[in-house]
Amino acid sequence: MPLVSIEHVSKSFGTVRAVDDVSLTIGEGEFFALLGPSGCGKTTLMRMIAGFGAPDQGRILLQGRDLAGVPPHNRPVNMMFQSYALFPHLNVFDNVAFGLREEGVAKADIFARVEEALRLVQMQGFARRKPDALSGGQKQRVALARAVVKRPKLLLLDEPLAALDRRLREETQEELKRLQQTLGIAFLVVTHDQDEAMMMADRIAVMEKGCVLQIGAPATLYEEPKSRAVAKFIGDANVFDPEIRARIDDRALVHIGVANFEVTAPPGAFALGLRPEKIRVLEQERADPDLITLDATIDHILYRGDVTDLRVITNGLPLRVSMLNATRHKALRLSRGDAIRIAFDPADVMVLSV
């Protein structure tokens, strides 16, 4: 039995359908991410799990028990708010102890558990500080300690890293992941940052306009996106509307630019996607005969150190190519307007629903 089952949940605000028939499950101890642009309904969905707002339709089950009508304070779920919402009139210790005191935990146990939670986030020395006297990163840690100290079955994190600067964000991503593994409780993270979701989550639900587009492991979403929207939202992709030259069962002969190749596709219209790093820039004339080679002209060069992003044009078709700078000075040999040869393997081409 999954820890959380969301079954056909919908929620509207006025005429806006914020969450539209969403179904998903979160397993015990899983790190799950809801990923999507702002306004896609991810926060509304998370708030409904916490008990802030009830679904108009559908059910939310926690370990098989319907949560309808259970108020937020009776749900074995805790949430870390985007603004952290540390109580400004209480010091760090009292903030973390708040939930335990509400629960009626014995005084001695409260002390031990708060100490333990603060040690977990490396904030032992700050118990007497007021939240106003903490930096952004420290506040985030205290908010995390306050949310895990009650040992919830599920921890909800609303944009947990949005308020931190880039360097701190990367460190904290690793720490969150480690913390989740140490505690063994399920995490549900809401984020608009695909890198964040990819690096931390076991599984990701990509949301758009209230609907879940696809649920899967990061690698699955990246390498096997089902739709054009997912391919474009997760990572970078060249997406084409191919000309279908012939079809035999689920095999289709397609034509893009000057290339013809076969793909396996379901009946009906489809789009094709190709990740920029799956396109190779050939250094010698001859290439593997299984590859499709094309002549291209460099239109633009974006040098990024580890990789060089090229915008090339092949037979009027613009393409994004990402070249790994595996040897020194590799990028220096290229300049705008150069004619190059590029190649890709038809097996790397992704078939997408339109």
Added chain:
Amino acid sequence: MRMSRFNIVSLVFGIAFLYLPILLVVIYSFNASKLVTVWGGFSGQWYRALLSNKPLLDAAWVSFRIALVSATGAAILGTLAALALRRYRRFRGRGLFAFMLYAPLVLPEIMTGLSLLLLFVALGWDRGFWTVTLAHMAFTIAFVALVVDARLADLDPSYEEAARDLGATPLSAFMRVTLPMIAPAIIAGFLLAFTLSLDDLVIASFTSGPGATTLPMRLYGQMRLGVTPEINAASTVMIVSVTLIVIIVSWLSKRRPA
């Protein structure tokens, strides 16, 4: 930016216009002469006389008790009204409720006083301490609600949600999180209501009865028999106490929630 000569002159005149009369009252309260407008040297005798003026002291005690009770009531009811308006964005009659809550801010006091008098007469209540207290409560609730509502407006709802999420019932979340955070505004509202009650002459005149003469009523009564330096002294005491309260209120409203 440097102030132009015109600005300085208008500032000086403005302040003089506002505070010169008050300053005169304070100065003449230390007048040794019995004549109000003739300076006869410095003396504290009128303050001593004040201390032995039994009716005036009784009136001051009545005013203080009325202010304390009515401000406490107004603080509680005004806070609840502000919470209702903030929390429940839409309920039947919300607009009417908000209008009725804030109407006393602009309603002429004489109308408030007269209508309350008619009400108390119709109900057959003996006028006295409690009728004045109720009347003051009725017209100061609006001021408390205004101050508390301003604080609630910039209070992030996440705080109370976080408390609920951590296992607090709605009541407990309010008592342990929201209330401490809006406490400065409630105290400021209370002090505002307290001074408004202390200052009020019109409404008290309509709703008071025998045995419940407030300080402004007593001063006004004495003044009709002629202004004495003793009244100046009493006024000075009131000015000083009200000024102190206003300073505390502005300090409380400016302070960041801690």
